Amino acid sequence: MTDNTPATEPVVPPAAAGNTPPSAGKPAAAPPSRPARKSGVSPAVSALVVVIVLAIVLAAALYMQRREFLAAGREVATRIDNLNSALTQTRADTRQALALAQAQAGRAAALENTLKETQSQYASLEQAWQAFNDTSSDDVLANDVERTLTIANQQLRLAGNVSNAIVALETAQARLARADRPRFASLQQTINGDLDRLRAVPTVDIPAQSSRIERLVTLVGKAPLLAPDAVAPGMLAPGLAAVGSPAAAPVAAAPEAETLPADAAWWQRWRAEIASWPARGGSALVRELGDLIRVQRVDEPSALLLSPEQALQLRSTLRQRLLSVQLSLLMRQPAIWKGELETVNRTLDTYFDRRSADTLAALNLTRELMQTEISVPVPDVSDSLSAVAALRAAGAAGANSRGRD
Numbered sequence: 001m002t003d004n005t006p007a008t009e010p011v012v013p014p015a016a017a018g019n020t021p022p023s024a025g026k027p028a029a030a031p032p033s034r035p036a037r038k039s040g041v042s043p044a045v046s047a048l049v050v051v052i053v054l055a056i057v058l059a060a061a062l063y064m065q066r067r068e069f070l071a072a073g074r075e076v077a078t079r080i081d082n083l084n085s086a087l088t089q090t091r092a093d094t095r096q097a098l099a100l101a102q103a104q105a106g107r108a109a110a111l112e113n114t115l116k117e118t119q120s121q122y123a124s125l126e127q128a129w130q131a132f133n134d135t136s137s138d139d140v141l142a143n144d145v146e147r148t149l150t151i152a153n154q155q156l157r158l159a160g161n162v163s164n165a166i167v168a169l170e171t172a173q174a175r176l177a178r179a180d181r182p183r184f185a186s187l188q189q190t191i192n193g194d195l196d197r198l199r200a201v202p203t204v205d206i207p208a209q210s211s212r213i214e215r216l217v218t219l220v221g222k223a224p225l226l227a228p229d230a231v232a233p234g235m236l237a238p239g240l241a242a243v244g245s246p247a248a249a250p251v252a253a254a255p256e257a258e259t260l261p262a263d264a265a266w267w268q269r270w271r272a273e274i275a276s277w278p279a280r281g282g283s284a285l286v287r288e289l290g291d292l293i294r295v296q297r298v299d300e301p302s303a304l305l306l307s308p309e310q311a312l313q314l315r316s317t318l319r320q321r322l323l324s325v326q327l328s329l330l331m332r333q334p335a336i337w338k339g340e341l342e343t344v345n346r347t348l349d350t351y352f353d354r355r356s357a358d359t360l361a362a363l364n365l366t367r368e369l370m371q372t373e374i375s376v377p378v379p380d381v382s383d384s385l386s387a388v389a390a391l392r393a394a395g396a397a398g399a400n401s402r403g404r405d
Helices: 043-135 138-159 162-179 182-199 206-222 266-275 277-290 301-305 308-331 334-351 357-370 382-404
Strands: none
Touching (some): 138 162, 138 182, 138 382, 162 182, 182 382, 206 308, 266 277, 308 334, 334 357
């Protein structure tokens, strides 16, 4: 910094009057003054400062840019390493999958070869069995056919199953057709005749009949008795019915109050209200007593004396009888079928309220089931069995004659 303070000249004290030197009369010469310094900074210094600041800023920018470049380079290197690792793992997985696929392909080829060998062996065994059957003796063939016919006969006699008997006869017929023996041609014709008779037999639709029995069980469970019970309490008809009438007569409706205009006097309204009291009282009395009194013709007086426990026992007994009906349907026992249905019909007619729609539906369904025939006449296969026996007897006679010769 330059000092801009002006230079002070030395103050000369005035000389005493008697002590003034000879040169006192002349003014003293002033000392030469210094040149004053100029204020401010020179342009060179300012330019130098600006250059230095710019250099510092540029160096800082270059340093920051270099740091960012290095960081970006490290990040790129890290990503490249990760990509290389992922690529290496993918290549390893691909090689493993390829090896597994090749192994599976090898196993599939081995299994295919094994399957072809098995099919070939099966075809060989089938041909050998066919050849064995074709070259077997007539006695073996006759025994097989007779055993099949015996099974069909048992199905018809014991279970009445026409379908199983038809299957057995068709098996025997196919066995004879495959053997193609001229000696058994008559037996084939006899079996065909038995098959035609069995196919013409009408069958009983057991699922439909079973569903009807189930519906009857449902109706028995909810139909009302003459004596109300816990299952179906029964709604007694209000009012009294005439003796011998199957249904209670409806109660006459109470007469309506006299219609009065809206601007009627108060005494007119009171008079109409008092006039309607007897009708209302009668209607209330009829409603109350109608649930207590009922007149009805009952053929079996004991039906009205059932206790709630006895009513439950009666319904349970009916369900058991219907179960027996269903079993008789499956076992084809028409006597039990009709006997149990007659008992159910008689019980419904005696102990249940015939005015109810459920009771009437149960009675109608029971009568329809009673008219259904569950046992149809089934033909037998005695002709085929007789033909087999005759064929075996002829074969035995021929063997004996050859033995004597």
